[in-house]
Amino acid sequence: MSLKLKFDGKSVDWNEVVNILIESGMPHRSPEVHKRAFYMSHPVLFVYSDNKLVGFGRAISDGEYQAAIYDVAVLPSYQRKGIGKLIVSKIIDMCPNCDFILFASNGSERFYEKLNFKSNNTGMILSAGDLNPAATHVHDSLSDHTEVNTQS
C-alpha cells in the first residue's frame, strides 16, 4: 500500500477528520474545533492512501522534553496494516528527547504496549466537565502579573 504523509493541516478536509473519529469510535467535536486543535498542535500527521485520508494523529509538545499524544485514529478498513504504528512512530521521531504521555482508549492498550508505552499509576486528570465555576473564575482572572493569596 502506498501512503502519503502530510505534516500540517493545510488542505485537510476537517469533515473527513470528524468522519474517521466517528468511524473509529473516538470522541469528536465540530470540524472547526478539530481544525483549531490540530493547528495549535505540534507535531501533527495525516496519512493518505490514494488521496483518501485514512488516519492521523497529533501531539502537544514543548519540543524539548515533554509531549502528549492525542487523536490517533485510523479508518477501520485500514486498521491492522501498520498505519497506527507509523503515525505514533513518526510523532515520536519528531519530538526527539521527549517523554510521551497519552490516554489509551479502551482496547488500544496493547497497541501502545507494542510501541513500548507503559501504564503509570500516578497519572491524574482534571476534566473540563469537572471544573467548578469558582475554579474557572480563578483561572480566568490570572495573568502574568496577578498576585494570588492562597490559604496557608
Ligand SMILES: CC(C)(COP(=O)(O)OP(=O)(O)OC[C@H]1O[C@@H](n2cnc3c(N)ncnc32)[C@H](O)[C@@H]1OP(=O)(O)O)[C@@H](O)C(=O)NCCC(=O)NCCS
Ligand atoms: C488503535 C489504532 C490507532 C491502531 O492502528 P492500526 O493501524 O490498526 O495499528 P497497526 O496496524 O499499526 O498495529 C501495530 C501493532 O499493534 C497491534 N494492534 C493494533 N491495534 C491493536 C489492538 N486494538 N489490540 C491489540 N493489538 C493491536 C497490531 O496487531 C500490530 O502488531 P504487530 O506489530 O505485532 O504486527 C486503530 O486501531 C484505531 O484507530 N482505533 C480506534 C481509535 C483508537 O482507539 N485510537 C487510539 C486512541 S488513544
